[in-house]
Amino acid sequence: MGGTMDGTRQRRRGNTRQRIQDVALELFAEQGYEKTSLREIAERLEVTKAALYYHFKTKEEILVSIFDDLTQPILDLIEWGKGQPHTLETKQEIVRRYSDILADAAPLFRFMQENQATVRELRVGETFKERMQGLRDIMIDPAADLVDQVRYISAIFTLHAGMFFLQDLPGDAEQKRKAVQEVAADLVTQAHRGTTKS
């Protein structure tokens, strides 16, 4: 209404799509997918609900688009992993890289972890599962015994858990992340040794 230049909200030319994704992810992560309504997203962006539908066909598609954008690095990691030898080095590099991926897209992963029940019924659920299996496949020796397989999975899980359950613990965030990585790397090492030794 009126002029163009106003301090309130700048640069909103053509990046509405991006802004929707940002706000949606923020709210999804904060309150869950079901509890977040399109009305809420629209209000926070100061647009109408109908505007969301100009950019995305459904509510689910908003989530899908976020997911696809942010989990591409996992695909890349898996692709990379497939070309590597099954050495301990490789596995620890995977742990390191995955840890970085998690940190970079923390809100999304937090969302995926805290909304599993919901996500299971959505398309992203299936996709995510596939990706996690891909990750497992480049890490786990098929020959490993059950206990070691559990160790590999526990390593991945520790990384996930580390992101959120450690918030309660006192201490510096970066330090905690290091500690988590160390425990995960340790688990991988033990699993690898157990397998290659036998």
Added chain:
Amino acid sequence: MGGTMDGTRQRRRGNTRQRIQDVALELFAEQGYEKTSLREIAERLEVTKAALYYHFKTKEEILVSIFDDLTQPILDLIEWGKGQPHTLETKQEIVRRYSDILADAAPLFRFMQENQATVRELRVGETFKERMQGLRDIMIDPAADLVDQVRYISAIFTLHAGMFFLQDLPGDAEQKRKAVQEVAADLVTQAHRGTTKS
């Protein structure tokens, strides 16, 4: 599960409350809390929605009642743990007992894990958090360094993860549970040694 012989449903007097809890937990675990409607619960029980409200004041209260009933053993474990010396034995006994508790009330814990976002806004969320902290407190040496603290938490998390993420792996269920317990026990052992050695 035990009971006396009855075909589909007969003598259903006085146990409606229990039946509501059973069906509700089943559906909550399967589809999530938000996605499960009272209509659905009522239909499956062949009663009206209003009947649910005779037994429980709100939807949330159904969950609370289930939660309170099924997590009592955690309180007992914590109580027990407080009276024990901080030895490795004790900690491993805690792991064993907690593993049993999880197995006994698997659907509830699965629910809690898969609906964290929802549960966080509910009363059970707070209560659960407190209980988990209680568990941590009887397990973790306050003197342990960060990495070992992560190991303790990772042990607990491994138990949780083991319940669900291992379903994909091939193999006998009981065997898998054993493997999970072993990894958790191992983590605890390492954590304990790391701390007492120094």
Added chain:
Amino acid sequence: MGGTMDGTRQRRRGNTRQRIQDVALELFAEQGYEKTSLREIAERLEVTKAALYYHFKTKEEILVSIFDDLTQPILDLIEWGKGQPHTLETKQEIVRRYSDILADAAPLFRFMQENQATVRELRVGETFKERMQGLRDIMIDPAADLVDQVRYISAIFTLHAGMFFLQDLPGDAEQKRKAVQEVAADLVTQAHRGTTKS
């Protein structure tokens, strides 16, 4: 459960009906008829809803019974009025007596006044209307001109209004009631003079 003598709530032998009426009127007057649920009444009495149905056939019948009990004096007044000459004395006596009746059953009249819309659709609505017309008939000269008729009605209304709208004014309650009665008597006097003079 257990003994008989307990201090909490005494004498509840056979007077439950009366107690229901008391509590119901209190709640009806306080919150309105629609907003007062049988659950609420039952809870306050520490009995079940079903118990109410032992004593009264419907919710409306509770109100009817209260109404019938408490408005009998109006019928008596009308009966008395019919046998009196149409003097100013008579009219002022009516004002005085009606004022007493209002004061004695204040909660009921408050209720009737504040729930006209609801009451209109109930049986008591019609009955009350008839009673008020009876009152008007023994007070108003059919020969009075319009303005004087309004005065009579205004007198009655002033008595009603006095009960509630004067709570805001400062001052002693009894004094206020006197003042209200005086204004009403005044209006009647003016109306009577206007009519008999012409």
Added chain:
Amino acid sequence: MGGTMDGTRQRRRGNTRQRIQDVALELFAEQGYEKTSLREIAERLEVTKAALYYHFKTKEEILVSIFDDLTQPILDLIEWGKGQPHTLETKQEIVRRYSDILADAAPLFRFMQENQATVRELRVGETFKERMQGLRDIMIDPAADLVDQVRYISAIFTLHAGMFFLQDLPGDAEQKRKAVQEVAADLVTQAHRGTTKS
């Protein structure tokens, strides 16, 4: 009322909000607030319930919006009154103006009078009370004795009562309104004289 020629309903774009208010007030006045359901309002307008929620956030807000629109004149009157000298002329002008206001928004005032119990728990209840007090304040001499204060209030009340309780009396509506105004004016005159004389 006035508009351009249209049979039953045509061109109903942009005036839905107004139509909701109209129908709602009509039903509220006729059956009471509680007894009027949004379903009923929607049906009468041949829209869905959800449409109502596009225009108003809650049922109560429908009432609030009607109330705010229709009682603005009272605020204006009070504002005007504050700037006037406390003469008898002023007071009688207030009576006249207030009588007009009541006539113009008769259904709303009828509603407020017949739903006091309900309205008391609503936001409009408080607002209305404030407005009536404002009116009283510009009319009543603080120095007046109790009986005269009652007379002022009785005058206002007579105007209110006149709107509805006189429907039963035979006679021309306009004539009755005049009569009511006269009685009210009279009461004010007596109150004013009582106070200024002493």
Added chain:
DNA sequence: TATGAATGAGGCTTCATTCAT
């Protein structure tokens, strides 16, 4: 003289989605 258990109807409200403009 009451209670326990249940029902059917209906209340208000929210949601994702659509479509003409």
Added chain:
DNA sequence: TATGAATGAAGCCTCATTCAT
């Protein structure tokens, strides 16, 4: 590139009432 207006489905919850015991 959006908005205004609306819908249909469904959600949770409350109510007066009933009936076997």
